[in-house]
Amino acid sequence: MPRYELTYPKEVHNTVKRYSSRATYALKTIHEIINGAQLLHVAFQPDNSPFPAVLPMLGQMGSFERPSADTGDVLDLYLHGYVSSRLMNVSRAKTTTGDGQETPAGLPVTISASFVDGLVLALSPNAHSYNYRSAVLFGYATVVTDVPEKLYAMERITNGVVPDRWRQTRVPPNNAEMQSTSVLRVRIVSGSAKFRQGNTHDDRCDLDDESVLNNVWAGVLPVYTTLGDPIPAEYNRINPVPAYIEQFRTDFNSNAHETALLAAVEPPDIKKDTDPQDD
Amino acid sequence: MPRYELTYPKEVHNTVKRYSSRATYALKTIHEIINGAQLLHVAFQPDNSPFPAVLPMLGQMGSFERPSADTGDVLDLYLHGYVSSRLMNVSRAKTTTGDGQETPAGLPVTISASFVDGLVLALSPNAHSYNYRSAVLFGYATVVTDVPEKLYAMERITNGVVPDRWRQTRVPPNNAEMQSTSVLRVRIVSGSAKFRQGNTHDDRCDLDDESVLNNVWAGVLPVYTTLGDPIPAEYNRINPVPAYIEQFRTDFNSNAHETALLAAVEPPDIKKDTDPQDD
Numbered sequence: 001m002p003r004y005e006l007t008y009p010k011e012v013h014n015t016v017k018r019y020s021s022r023a024t025y026a027l028k029t030i031h032e033i034i035n036g037a038q039l040l041h042v043a044f045q046p047d048n049s050p051f052p053a054v055l056p057m058l059g060q061m062g063s064f065e066r067p068s069a070d071t072g073d074v075l076d077l078y079l080h081g082y083v084s085s086r087l088m089n090v091s092r093a094k095t096t097t098g099d100g101q102e103t104p105a106g107l108p109v110t111i112s113a114s115f116v117d118g119l120v121l122a123l124s125p126n127a128h129s130y131n132y133r134s135a136v137l138f139g140y141a142t143v144v145t146d147v148p149e150k151l152y153a154m155e156r157i158t159n160g161v162v163p164d165r166w167r168q169t170r171v172p173p174n175n176a177e178m179q180s181t182s183v184l185r186v187r188i189v190s191g192s193a194k195f196r197q198g199n200t201h202d203d204r205c206d207l208d209d210e211s212v213l214n215n216v217w218a219g220v221l222p223v224y225t226t227l228g229d230p231i232p233a234e235y236n237r238i239n240p241v242p243a244y245i246e247q248f249r250t251d252f253n254s255n256a257h258e259t260a261l262l263a264a265v266e267p268p269d270i271k272k273d274t275d276p277q278d279d
Numbered sequence: 280m281p282r283y284e285l286t287y288p289k290e291v292h293n294t295v296k297r298y299s300s301r302a303t304y305a306l307k308t309i310h311e312i313i314n315g316a317q318l319l320h321v322a323f324q325p326d327n328s329p330f331p332a333v334l335p336m337l338g339q340m341g342s343f344e345r346p347s348a349d350t351g352d353v354l355d356l357y358l359h360g361y362v363s364s365r366l367m368n369v370s371r372a373k374t375t376t377g378d379g380q381e382t383p384a385g386l387p388v389t390i391s392a393s394f395v396d397g398l399v400l401a402l403s404p405n406a407h408s409y410n411y412r413s414a415v416l417f418g419y420a421t422v423v424t425d426v427p428e429k430l431y432a433m434e435r436i437t438n439g440v441v442p443d444r445w446r447q448t449r450v451p452p453n454n455a456e457m458q459s460t461s462v463l464r465v466r467i468v469s470g471s472a473k474f475r476q477g478n479t480h481d482d483r484c485d486l487d488d489e490s491v492l493n494n495v496w497a498g499v500l501p502v503y504t505t506l507g508d509p510i511p512a513e514y515n516r517i518n519p520v521p522a523y524i525e526q527f528r529t530d531f532n533s534n535a536h537e538t539a540l541l542a543a544v545e546p547p548d549i550k551k552d553t554d555p556q557d558d
Contacts, residue, residue, distance in 0.1 A: 050387035222507030
């Protein structure tokens with residue numbers, strides 16, 4: 001565990017230019033947003049198209065070399081994908097044909113995750129905003145071929161969906177399952193996170209306008225994800241729902257709700273933007 | 280309104296290769312996923328980095344030339360951004376320096392939106408999955424300079440956050456607001472959407488294994504977004520919360536909950552994958 005907070009270096013691709021006071025480069029903050037996201041968006045530039053490819057994938061941060069590493073440590077990102085997918089093919093091709101010395105091995109990928117915590121409804125449309133948390137990571141993706149590392153990643157990703165789920169299922173995967181599943185390891189080179197919290201910030205001209213104040217509702221609608229009542233499979237035999245699943249639902253729902261409520265509280269220690277428009 | 284369902288052409292960048300039976304190219308389906316997403320992820324390839332840039336942005340489909348167009352019609356995507364952002368700068372630069380005849384004007388961008396509708400917890404880790412809806416659009420982005428078109432897009436994007444919100448706020452924007460706000464129009468060239476719905480699909484070997492069936496809970500945890508109780512700004516004077524906001528919250532919450540529950544129902548008319556692993 002690092003004694004001081006580690007941060008990613010600021011480089012051309014990760015430096016936040018708009019509202020930079022809302023940005024952070026702290027590994028812990030960025031990694032926790034990534035780990036908490038149910039889906040990540042993974043972008044890479046194919047050779048045969050002008051458009052970046054973007055795929056929704058599951059992923060978790062981790063260190064196979066040092067499994068006890070903290071979320072604030074230097075970590076890799078493990079992504080769950082499939083042998084046949086475009087990302088896997090491109091990643092594999094680049095890994096074997098790259099010159100290896102001048103650039104890191106692997107396919108350059110950008111991973112992003114975003115949470116909306118609230119709709120910020122201000123007096124003017126321009127001062128409308130969202131409370132949000134978003135993180136982006138940049139790194140080089142390669143296919144994991146080492147079986148113990150692949151199992152490590154699969155367990156981590158499964159437990160990222162529901163804590164402790166892996167050992168509650170039929171494990172280990174058989175040979176066919178191991179071969180049909182692919183895992184990418186992304187060596188991270190940089191990243192950043194960005195936030196918005198607080199209630200509405202309106203322009204002075206609107207705050208001084210009686211007719212505006214008397215006609216427009218201003219405030220925040222909290223936004224959060226909810227996990228509903230479990231729906232058992234037809235062939236499920238386990239009743240009632242196991243405690244580790246119900247505990248996860250309870251924790252997840254109360255944490256999500258609380259996060260959205262806290263996001264609407266004005267941060268006392270951060271100076272307000274002079275510009276009321278919010279990113 | 281089109282008499283027949285319009286679909287995007289299948290091209291190299293949008294053809295879904297994995298589980299293609301779950302894919303659709305129908306404009307209406309894709310556009311409704313994009314319009315319903317609170318955040319879009321916008322990816323483009325900068326010249327000075329190996330990594331695609333990915334920015335969370337707000338956007339809505341629309342047709343300025345034919346404002347009455349249906350979501351199933353050919354539409355542009357309007358994105359809300361800022362003059363100083365990297366995307367705006369790149370878009371503007373490409374627009375003016377492109378040769379215009381050989382490739383469409385504008386910056387190639389990929390827009391993606393994803394909803395998680397449920398965590399699908401199967402007997403084996405490999406058969407775990409998500410119920411989800413995801414859409415991707417490919418197109419060329421340019422900065423909107425025409426003032427009426429910009430106002431059209433701003434109103435559409437504001438009403439995409441809360442229906443009817445625009446005319447309930449202080450409008451129109453003043454000159455300073457119009458100049459500090461930028462809007463991108465993306466001319467869409469292709470797109471696709473992908474889904475997963477149903478309950479767990481497990482391997483025969485696990486379904487025939489008494490010890491697995493007697494030990495593993497199998498089923499779906501529905502996932503949906505909730506809008507919490509409104510939190511008024513300190514300077515808000517409107518009490519109670521206006522009906523159009525409360526109606527929106529009620530409709531949004533019941534629709535989101537119902538969508539997650541319906542997603543867990545086995546689709547009767549779609550043949551099951553022989554492979555239980557889910558994307």
